[in-house]
Amino acid sequence: GENVEQHPSTLSVQEGDSAVIKCTYSDSASNYFPWYKQELGKRPQLIIDIRSNVGEKKDQRIAVTLNKTAKHFSLHITETQPEDSAVYFCAATPSKNYGNNRLAFGKGNQVVVIP
Amino acid sequence: KAGVTQTPRYLIKTRGQQVTLSCSPISGHRSVSWYQQTPGQGLQFLFEYFSETQRNKGNFPGRFSGRQFSNSRSEMNVSTLELGDSALYLCASSLAGGANNEQFFGPGTRLTVL
Numbered sequence: 496g497e498n499v500e501q502h503p504s505t506l507s508v509q510e511g512d513s514a515v516i517k518c519t520y521s522d523s524a525s526n527y528f529p530w531y532k533q534e535l536g537k538r539p540q541l542i543i544d545i546r547s548n549v550g551e552k553k554d555q556r557i558a559v560t561l562n563k564t565a566k567h568f569s570l571h572i573t574e575t576q577p578e579d580s581a582v583y584f585c586a587a588t589p590s591k592n593y594g595n596n597r598l599a600f601g602k603g604n605q606v607v608v609i610p
Numbered sequence: 611k612a613g614v615t616q617t618p619r620y621l622i623k624t625r626g627q628q629v630t631l632s633c634s635p636i637s638g639h640r641s642v643s644w645y646q647q648t649p650g651q652g653l654q655f656l657f658e659y660f661s662e663t664q665r666n667k668g669n670f671p672g673r674f675s676g677r678q679f680s681n682s683r684s685e686m687n688v689s690t691l692e693l694g695d696s697a698l699y700l701c702a703s704s705l706a707g708g709a710n711n712e713q714f715f716g717p718g719t720r721l722t723v724l
Contacts, residue, residue, distance in 0.1 A: 529712070529713070538614075538715040538716060538717045539700070539715045541713065586653075596641055596658055596704050596713055597643070597658060597666045597668075598645075600645075600652055602652040603652055603653075
């Protein structure tokens, strides 16, 4: 099945700097890649997603890039703020699951923004 | 619109018991997926229901089951509980029946098995 890996597992950045989290996936036919943010004790929240027919998507300080050839996608957070501190999960939809909403998640990255 | 709700929020059971968790999706959403979240394994897919039918199932034993009602509310059941079943159980709802729809998570049910 689809295998999604995230690197690095923990990332510390100074407030105002940029943070980049990279995920790799194994199924070359995966076509949907969402990112979720989970604060301590709270539910995962969808922050941005990208489909395989697009190479980049931006939403204010957040952007996601997709490299289908290399089978990786990355989350970029610019001008980080303390409220960006959380665990970020990437996910992919395995190709054999076209027609439903099954997601394969990475293990998560802890992002710590240092004031 | 109200978000996804799950009940109960916390549950403590002993080994061998069974448990039923409930999920109410966002109004109008017809797809409900269930995930198990643990520190070691992360988020793992359990199953998805759409129009009262299970569309996909993850790699969990048969002790894990679920169902969906005509109002799209879903329940999952775990029988013969084991210590390793202690986890946060999350459900997520999606609007439509197609693939790759945005999924919105509920707050989860924290299950502790003693």
